[in-house]
Amino acid sequence: MSSVQTNRNGSAGSLPTIGILGAGKVGTVLARLLLGSGYRVLIAGSGAPSKIDLIIDVLVPGASTGTSAEVAAEADIVILALPLGKALPLAERDALPLDGLRGKLVIDAMNYWWEIDGVRDDLNDPTVATSELVQQLLSDSRVVKAFNHMGYHDLDEGPRQTGAPGRRGIGIAGDDDADLAAAATLVDAAGFDPVLVGTLHESFLLQPGSELFGANFPADEVRAAAARFPGTERALELTARRAENAGTVPADTVRV
Ligand SMILES: NC(=O)c1ccc[n+]([C@@H]2O[C@H](COP(=O)([O-])OP(=O)(O)OC[C@H]3O[C@@H](n4cnc5c(N)ncnc54)[C@H](OP(=O)(O)O)[C@@H]3O)[C@@H](O)[C@H]2O)c1
Secondary structure, three states: OOOOEOOOOOOOOOOOOEEEEOOOHHHHHHHHHHHHOOOOEEEEOOOOHHHOHHHHHHHOEOEEEOOHHHHHHHOOEEEEOOOHHHHOOOOOOOOOOHHHHOOOEEEEOOOOOHHHHOOOHHHHOOOOOHHHHHHHHOOOOEEEEOOOOOOHHHHHHOOOOOOOOOOEEEEEEOOOHHHHHHHHHHHHHHOOEEEEEEOOHHHHHHOOOOOOOOOOOEHHHHHHHHHHHHHOHHHHHHHHHHHHHHOOOOOOOOOO
């Protein structure tokens, strides 16, 4: 074991160890939900573990803290729950612990939010979903998008047992069936129905500006909203912006 500080929980049998980078609103809620399902959970903020030890002890008793490098190195699956602009900074490319993430499934729960991340054209590119940018950076990891579209209050208050009536759905997007299955297992363990909505490129439908962003719907409604996406104003806007970038304007494009 690395120098990750264990507060209470020890090993959790054969379940993978979950690392969470980001000890804010979403990171702590996901940590609590997964810990409650029996996972060993490690969590890091941007700095020294001592900066978050107290808050984790209060909000997620049983989780362990470490530096982001320690958490990434020790976890089997890592959830990114930090501001996207911090994960993909303009000035440097090593804000994430790339070595520790190598070869691992990385769940991207992040969104581009200009009020937090600043105005960043690179994170608002109609041709590349933000999770594709994360995958490009983490070229030696396997990225799946999940847990990004539901507000942290809804995540906190929404978990229900598998099969419970009205159980909420969480959209998942990715390119590899085994990784999608692993992400789906985590979503289910957190108390939500996993809904596969498309590839990483198609994960625009989970991003801000789409109907599913902010969604706190049962799974069948998540599925229906995903199916509606290609005909929505947002999808047409993306098509129009792509055509503009490419210097062509399709005849049937609705401009916004
Ligand atoms: N808020 C929501 O309802 C919600 C829902 C779904 C998804 N999301 C997405 O989840 C992400 C986090 O949102 P949030 O609301 O939880 O933000 P938050 O409350 O501001 O927490 C952000 C956390 O990320 C940490 N952090 C910053 N840079 C880091 C780094 N390089 N390595 C590790 N940790 C780092 C921060 O640590 P310091 O405090 O030390 O800087 C802080 O613990 C965002 O991308 C957001 O779009 C948010």
